[in-house]
Amino acid sequence: MNIAIIGYGRMGRAIESAGSVQGHRFPLIIDVDNRKDLSGSRLKEASVDVAIEFSSPDSAPDNILACLDQGVPVVSGTTGWNDRFEEIAHYCRDKQGAFFYASNFSIGVNILFTLNERLAKIMDRFPQYSVALKEVHHIHKLDAPSGTAITLAEQIIRQHGRMHQWQAGTGTEEGSVPIESIREGEVKGEHTVRYESDADILTLGHTAKTRDAFVAGALLAAEFIRGKTGVFGMKDLLNL
Ligand SMILES: NC(=O)c1ccc[n+]([C@@H]2O[C@H](COP(=O)([O-])OP(=O)(O)OC[C@H]3O[C@@H](n4cnc5c(N)ncnc54)[C@H](O)[C@@H]3O)[C@@H](O)[C@H]2O)c1
Structure with a gap:
């Protein structure tokens, strides 16, 4: 898959490295210096199949909205913005988009x-x-x-x-x-x-012994929501 990474910190970098081993490509990597690239149709131009978002509590909701606006499925694991979750979930359903959220991917x-x-x-x-x-x-x-x-x-x-x-x-x-x-x-x-x-x-x-458990879960979630519409979480992915 072509995966956009939004938030190139500890999680973003670990996802790029584990995902590359699995054969995924990362045509677009966004962090604070180039966050303008998330607007317009940059995700589409880069043929992104799914975006994976691990940024900061302040920026996550707008990052997710930008992906949904461009019709790109988005997986987010950023924590600390629960107060806007229902708004984003509602927006996703309205737009018939795909959004996967987990406060913990392990x-x-x-x-x-x-x-x-x-x-x-x-x-x-x-x-x-x-x-x-x-x-x-x-x-x-x-x-x-x-x-x-x-x-x-x-x-x-x-x-x-x-x-x-x-x-x-x-x-x-x-x-x-x-x-x-x-x-x-x-x-x-x-x-x-x-x-x-x-x-x-x-x-x-x-x-948690290493970040690998979160990384593996986020990559599985990215494969899971490709081609789907709706709001999903780990219960859907793991069938728990
Ligand atoms: N759900 C999970 O399983 C899980 C696991 C680990 C971490 N987390 C959460 O994920 C988030 C990121 O964790 P981390 O350890 O990678 O943090 P980090 O600080 O290492 O990385 C965050 C990155 O996001 C970037 N960023 C900030 N604002 C941005 C914006 N507007 N657009 C794009 N990038 C922006 C920062 O510059 C930084 O590079 C935190 O909220 C953390 O709690 C969740």
Whole structure:
């Protein structure tokens, strides 16, 4: 496939290198210095089949809209812009475009999401346990809490009758799921869901060892949405 990379940082570069090994071509690479190339019909001129977008929370929504405007399917993994997700999903459906979003492209984390939902439903019956989330990432990460931690919290809130919102930090406010965010070194990503009673602690967690898991998932998603219309996520891709 001809893939456009939008955001040529750690993820963009890793996708180019893994994708080249798989035989994909990268005729257009966009970052802050040449972001004008995303307007007009530059994607079409470069015969782009799919765009993969890993940029920054501020720029992701407009980057995705630019791809949809040009009729190019877009895969995005940029986190920290949840407030505009519904608007973009609506725009995509209106335009009959294709948009794939995952706050985390690793297969392991998506299995964790499935287990987290199931566990939250069980734990709803045991009020003696409090729940708390913790995520650890490298010091360059711009958003906190991580998109993955927010997804985990939202799942718990949906399944758990006593939880109504999440809050950043380690507070113990009634009805809130606390999310502690730690930034240290070059940690690729750790997420822990912890239920605690006076008698014991139950934890569910995932640790990313390298970026390869995210890269492989994003490339699979690019192959998956080619030729489709609609809004998709990892549940569609992995059939979980
Ligand atoms: N969904 C996942 O599985 C997953 C995995 C890893 C990272 N991420 C997220 O992806 C995003 C990027 O991560 P990264 O580690 O590659 O970050 P990074 O800082 O290494 O790279 C981001 C790149 O985007 C560029 N950029 C900024 N504004 C832009 C614009 N308007 N147009 C084009 N490019 C622009 C920056 O110059 C930079 O090169 C972050 O939000 C991160 O949290 C998601």
